[in-house]
Amino acid sequence: MASPSSAKKLLLLRRTIWRAFRPPLPSFSATRRSYLFSSSLSSMYNYVLEPSSFSSKSFVINPSSSFCSQTPPLNEGSQGPTTIDYRLQLAEDEYHRLANSTIHDLLEKLEEYGDLVDIDGFDVDYGNEVLTLKLGSLGTYVINKQTPNRQIWMSSPVSGPSRFDWDQNSEAWIYRRTKAKLNQVLETELGNLCGMPIKLS
Known part of the structure; x- marks a missing residue:
């Protein structure tokens, strides 16, 4: 003691x-x-x-202790990926106006198209800002808004996933990787799948 x-x-x-x-x-x-x-x-x-x-x-x-729980920010000369803030390119209210107009227009034209083609399981549905086009055994299209990125995303049974940004010059939703327009992609793919042309532009 x-x-x-x-x-x-x-x-x-x-x-x-x-x-x-x-x-x-x-x-x-x-x-x-x-x-x-x-x-x-x-x-x-x-x-x-x-x-x-x-x-x-x-x-x-204690080796498990750390001086700070925060992760230090990347240096200016680091090789980390560059994040694009699409909110700076398109105001949110303008984005919603353009995206809603596009999706609602697609909904109307796809419903009319469904009356013309003979496809088992053809169905168009819209809810919670998601447009779903079912073509039976041919596959399903899903088109929805992505507000944080100011984009419209599409999942296609033909071309897979793609993200479309609004282009002021052409006044259309453009897939930057291929420069393809949303409506033109759908026109081409649906025409080939269903055997009947469709006009969406």
Whole structure:
């Protein structure tokens, strides 16, 4: 059992070590990162006193501890992918006006087209801003709005998934990878699948 003098020495040693590693108190304008550093300091720096002597000491740093839980931002010269903010290109209210007009127009024309073709399982449905065109065994088209990206997405049984952006010059939804227009893609694919041309433009 440690003597009172030894316990006092231990207490003084702990205070000395804590003062040596204690950072300055954060100001009101200090960042969250600085706060995380100072608040977790006591858990990162623990010391163990050797049983043979109270005067000798060794430090143990927990390797699982981190100085900050935040992920540092990429440097300006990093090779990370560039994110395009489509919201800067098209205002949200204008996007909704254009996208809703396009999808509602497609809905009407596809319903008329369904009366002309003889396809088992042909069905057009619209709900929750998603247009679904079922062609029985020929497959299913899904067309929906993607507001965060200001895009219209389409899943096609022929060409797969594609994303269309509004092009001011041509006043049409364009797939940037192929420069194809949404209506033209549907006209070509549906005409080939159903054996009858359709005019969507």
